[in-house]
Amino acid sequence: METAEIQRRWLTYFGDRGHSVVPSASLVSDDPTLMFTVAGMVPFIPYLTGVVPSPFDRATSVQKCIRTLDIEEVGKTTRHGTFFQMNGNFSFGDYFKEGAIGFAWELLTSSEADGGLGFRDSDLWVTVYEEDDEAYELWQKVAGVPTSRIQRMGREDNYWSTGQAGPAGPCSEIYFDRGSEFGPDGGPAVDDTRYLELWNLVFMQYAIDNVRSKVDFDVVGELPQKNIDTGMGMERVAFIKQGVANMYEIDQVRPVLDRAAELSGRKYGADPVDDVRMRVVADHVRSALMLMTDGVAPSNDQRGYVLRRLLRRSIRSMQLLGVKEASFPELFSASKDAMAPAYPEVASEFSRTLSLATSEEESFLGTLEAGTTILDVAVSKATDAGQATLDGDTAFVLHDTYGFPIDLTLEMAEEAGLGVDQERFASLMSEQRDRAKQDAKKKRSQVADTSVYREFRQHGETVFLGYDDLRNESSVL
Ligand code: ATP
Ligand code: MG
Ligand code: MG
Numbered sequence: 001m002e003t004a005e006i007q008r009r010w011l012t013y014f015g016d017r018g019h020s021v022v023p024s025a026s027l028v029s030d031d032p033t034l035m036f037t038v039a040g041m042v043p044f045i046p047y048l049t050g051v052v053p054s055p056f057d058r059a060t061s062v063q064k065c066i067r068t069l070d071i072e073e074v075g076k077t078t079r080h081g082t083f084f085q086m087n088g089n090f091s092f093g094d095y096f097k098e099g100a101i102g103f104a105w106e107l108l109t110s111s112e113a114d115g116g117l118g119f120r121d122s123d124l125w126v127t128v129y130e131e132d133d134e135a136y137e138l139w140q141k142v143a144g145v146p147t148s149r150i151q152r153m154g155r156e157d158n159y160w161s162t163g164q165a166g167p168a169g170p171c172s173e174i175y176f177d178r179g180s181e182f183g184p185d186g187g188p189a190v191d192d193t194r195y196l197e198l199w200n201l202v203f204m205q206y207a208i209d210n211v212r213s214k215v216d217f218d219v220v221g222e223l224p225q226k227n228i229d230t231g232m233g234m235e236r237v238a239f240i241k242q243g244v245a246n247m248y249e250i251d252q253v254r255p256v257l258d259r260a261a262e263l264s265g266r267k268y269g270a271d272p273v274d275d276v277r278m279r280v281v282a283d284h285v286r287s288a289l290m291l292m293t294d295g296v297a298p299s300n301d302q303r304g305y306v307l308r309r310l311l312r313r314s315i316r317s318m319q320l321l322g323v324k325e326a327s328f329p330e331l332f333s334a335s336k337d338a339m340a341p342a343y344p345e346v347a348s349e350f351s352r353t354l355s356l357a358t359s360e361e362e363s364f365l366g367t368l369e370a371g372t373t374i375l376d377v378a379v380s381k382a383t384d385a386g387q388a389t390l391d392g393d394t395a396f397v398l399h400d401t402y403g404f405p406i407d408l409t410l411e412m413a414e415e416a417g418l419g420v421d422q423e424r425f426a427s428l429m430s431e432q433r434d435r436a437k438q439d440a441k442k443k444r445s446q447v448a449d450t451s452v453y454r455e456f457r458q459h460g461e462t463v464f465l466g467y468d469d470l471r472n473e474s475s476v477l
């Protein structure tokens with residue numbers, strides 16, 4: 001089943017059941033406290049929190065998302081993309097737990113001939129919040145799930161909040177059992193590789209206060225209006241339905257992976273380390289394509305830096321695959337062809353996107369060439385001197401003068417069997433930040449318009465804590 005078909009079935013199913021079909025919002029979130037749209041619920045936050053009256057009782061969407069927090073997982077797990085699509089259904093004071101559970105189960109387990117996704121009941125497990133007896137009962141009553149496949153989990157896993165006083169509530173998740181060759185028995189509480197998380201149902205039910213941590217707060221009452229917020233990972237469903245091994249092999253991503261393999265002359269599936277690199281390229285190129293289509297350009301701060309990092313990691317991965325020359329024109333074209341059917345703007349914006357990508361590639365290839373020489377010299381010096389680490393000063397010069405991100409230095413040093421004196425590096429970085437602050441202060445006293453600075457602060461300091469992964473969204477910088 002193609003990804004486009006999953007999307008079509010999703011929107012038809014919820015559309016037929018009274019949900020307004022809302023187009024995906026931009027990856028660049030409207031919410032000033034968020035760098036990117038990190039979940040399907042983001043565009044609905046004002047309605048879910050009651051700040052703005054909702055124009056509909058029920059809505060559904062297939063939302064483009066970026067989660068930079070998952071960047072290190074990409075290519076190593078089967079299921080984490082920096083870009084992915086979250087399919088959501090939302091109720092604003094309309095149906096609640098019973099409705100949400102009924103819809104999710106029906107869509108997943110109805111036969112393909114009946115417009116469903118055709119999952120076998122016996123392959124699905126669910127988790128509920130440990131105190132949510134109501135959900136525990138409803139999964140049995142509404143969906144017929146036996147208690148042997150329902151697991152209770154604590155607040156860490158199954159309680160949603162914004163991290164602040166306000167609306168919160170238990171959640172309940174649906175997992176797919178990929179089979180005994182992928183891990184031990186025992187359900188999602190035991191193993192999250194074999195048991196693949198597909199869908200999270202959030203029951204916004206309570207008001208919380210005195211929030212001391214994500215798991216330590218007081219439940220102070222029921223919400224006057226109870227809401228439903230769900231998110232199903234479309235790529236995860238696609239990878240199961242397409243019978244492939246992971247989300248990087250689905251129809252919307254695989255063509256880029258194949259092109260990377262072709263350009264490198266290496267075979268996907270022949271070497272586990274190369275395989276991760278090919279998956280990283282496939283993921284990052286797609287994420288970069290989608291970000292640039294939504295108007296982000298490579299730069300040194302905030303969103304632009306995340307994009308730059310994705311582009312550079314792709315270039316670096318291609319180099320490690322043995323490709324020395326520019327490959328973005330080929331890789332981005334492959335990604336464009338795979339994504340444009342679902343997002344026509346990818347094609348109409350493509351010439352602009354490609355020119356941004358290729359000029360970044362050109363300049364980073366130059367950076368790599370210059371920086372690699374410095375690094376090689378420092379590495380042989382350290383090795384000759386019998387040291388186990390590369391000095392922090394070199395790491396800092398590489399960062400500051402040659403634009404080498406520290407993770408790149410770490411990675412390249414590690415390939416040479418060396419660590420890096422990160423403490424020294426961090427202290428040089430903090431000295432530099434202090435100098436920059438002083439400079440900014442000076443400038444501010446000279447220039448009246450500080451709006452650019454204010455905007456920067458806003459993005460940098462407050463982050464919405466909707467889902468676990470939203471925390472410190474900017475920390476990967
Ligand atoms: P995981 O535990 O696998 O990291 P999560 O609990 O962080 O997932 P949620 O915040 O519950 O994910 O998001 C709802 C759904 O979105 C998930 O059930 C999953 O199907 C999908 N999803 C989340 N993060 C990613 C990602 N990085 N790539 C692809 N799909 C994702
Ligand atoms: Mg999870
Ligand atoms: Mg989850």
Ligand code: MG
Pocket residue numbers: 469
């Ligand atoms: Mg996660």
